[in-house]
Amino acid sequence: MTELMATRPKVFPFTALVGQQTLQRALLLVAIDPGIGGVLISGPRGTAKSTAARALADLLPQAPFVTLPLAASLEQLVGTLNVEDVLRDGQLRLAPGLVARAHHGVLYVDEVNLLPDALVDALLDVAASGVNTVERDGISQQHAARFVLVGTMNPEEGELRPQLLDRFGLLVALENQRDPTERQAILQVRLAFDDAPQALHASHAEALQNLAVQVATARAALPRLAWSDAVLARAAQWALSAGVDGVRADLVMLRAARAWAALQGRQAVTVEDVDVVAELALAHRRTDASSGGGAPHQASGPDGAAKPSPPRAPSEKQSDSSGSPSSATPQPRGDWGALPPQPVATTRVHTVAGWPAKKA
Known part of the structure; x- marks a missing residue:
C-alpha cells in the first residue's frame, strides 16, 4: 500500500500554473474567505480551469475535492431526511449530500451553466451562508457546509441567467493564450508534469508549503x-x-x-x-x-x-460616424441569441398527383 501511495500521480502543483495569476488570486481569495460566494471561471476548453481547481484543493490541508455531476438531483446535493426512521423508532437520521462531503474542502462544478437553475440556486445559497438546511415533510435539520465553491463554464455552450450569475462572488474570464513565449512555458511545465509528476511536485514542495501556511495565517487573521x-x-x-x-x-x-x-x-x-x-x-x-x-x-x-477607472458598458444609444445618435430601434431583450420576428411569404399548396381532392 505504501508503494502504491508513493507511486500514485500527484495533482498538478498550484504554484506551477503558468500565466494564470488572476485565476490563482481569485482562488486564493475564496479559499481564505469562502463567504465571498465562490468563483466562476469562464473560458474555452483547455485553459486549465479544472486543473486549477484540483490544485487548490491539493494546496489546502486535508481538503476533500468533491465534484457535482450534471445529472445530480437536489437530494443528492443537499441531502435528505429519512422520515420513515422517525415514525419507526423516533430517531431523525440525515442522509448527507455532496455539500456535507465538501465541508472544509472544495466543491467543483464543471459546466455549471448546464445545471438546472434550481440546483444552482440551492448550491449558491449554501456556499454564501455556510449552512445547509435539509427539509422534508415539515421536518428540518441544519448542518455546517463551509466549502470553497469553484464553478466553470464554456461560454460557447450557453450562459448563466443574470440572476444566478450575480450570486457568484468572483468571476475570472480566461482566454486562449496568444503569446508565443507564454505558450511555450505552459507546454514545458505541462510536459514535465506528464513525464515526471513526482519530480515536478517535489520541485514545488517548498513553495506549496509556504503558500499553504500563508493561506492558513490569512484565514486566522480575517476577524x-x-x-x-x-x-x-x-x-x-x-x-x-x-x-x-x-x-x-x-x-x-x-x-x-x-x-x-x-x-x-x-x-x-x-x-x-x-x-x-x-x-x-x-x-x-x-x-x-x-x-x-x-x-x-x-x-x-x-x-x-x-x-x-473600470471600463463602462456601452450605452443603449450608439453614435454613427458623424457623431449623431443612431435612430435604430433597440433590439428586444428576449432569450440570448433570439432574433426578432421576420415576415415570411406564404406559398400556395398544390394538389399532389394521385391524392383525391379535399371534399367541401
Missing part, C-alpha cells in the same frame, strides 16, 4: 481586519461606476479586499486592496446603464502605479 470609511467609499465608487444592481458587489468587493489584505499580512484593509479585487467582483455585474458617477478616475494599483 481582526477592519474596513475604514475610505475603503467603504472606494468600494461604493467602483460599484456606482459599474452601474451594478443592489449592494452585493460592494459586499463581495469588501470581503475580497479583506482576504487580499490578510494574504499580504496587513493589519487593516486599504484602498489599494479594493482596487486589486474590484474587477473580479464587477466583471459579471456591470449593466448597460453604467454611469461614471463617483468612480475613481485614477485608482492606485497594488504597485502604486496609476490604474484607469
Whole structure:
C-alpha cells in the first residue's frame, strides 16, 4: 500500500500554473474567505480551469475535492431526511449530500451553466451562508457546509441567467493564450508534469508549503481586519461606476479586499486592496446603464502605479460616424441569441398527383 501511495500521480502543483495569476488570486481569495460566494471561471476548453481547481484543493490541508455531476438531483446535493426512521423508532437520521462531503474542502462544478437553475440556486445559497438546511415533510435539520465553491463554464455552450450569475462572488474570464513565449512555458511545465509528476511536485514542495501556511495565517487573521470609511467609499465608487444592481458587489468587493489584505499580512484593509479585487467582483455585474458617477478616475494599483477607472458598458444609444445618435430601434431583450420576428411569404399548396381532392 505504501508503494502504491508513493507511486500514485500527484495533482498538478498550484504554484506551477503558468500565466494564470488572476485565476490563482481569485482562488486564493475564496479559499481564505469562502463567504465571498465562490468563483466562476469562464473560458474555452483547455485553459486549465479544472486543473486549477484540483490544485487548490491539493494546496489546502486535508481538503476533500468533491465534484457535482450534471445529472445530480437536489437530494443528492443537499441531502435528505429519512422520515420513515422517525415514525419507526423516533430517531431523525440525515442522509448527507455532496455539500456535507465538501465541508472544509472544495466543491467543483464543471459546466455549471448546464445545471438546472434550481440546483444552482440551492448550491449558491449554501456556499454564501455556510449552512445547509435539509427539509422534508415539515421536518428540518441544519448542518455546517463551509466549502470553497469553484464553478466553470464554456461560454460557447450557453450562459448563466443574470440572476444566478450575480450570486457568484468572483468571476475570472480566461482566454486562449496568444503569446508565443507564454505558450511555450505552459507546454514545458505541462510536459514535465506528464513525464515526471513526482519530480515536478517535489520541485514545488517548498513553495506549496509556504503558500499553504500563508493561506492558513490569512484565514486566522480575517476577524481582526477592519474596513475604514475610505475603503467603504472606494468600494461604493467602483460599484456606482459599474452601474451594478443592489449592494452585493460592494459586499463581495469588501470581503475580497479583506482576504487580499490578510494574504499580504496587513493589519487593516486599504484602498489599494479594493482596487486589486474590484474587477473580479464587477466583471459579471456591470449593466448597460453604467454611469461614471463617483468612480475613481485614477485608482492606485497594488504597485502604486496609476490604474484607469473600470471600463463602462456601452450605452443603449450608439453614435454613427458623424457623431449623431443612431435612430435604430433597440433590439428586444428576449432569450440570448433570439432574433426578432421576420415576415415570411406564404406559398400556395398544390394538389399532389394521385391524392383525391379535399371534399367541401
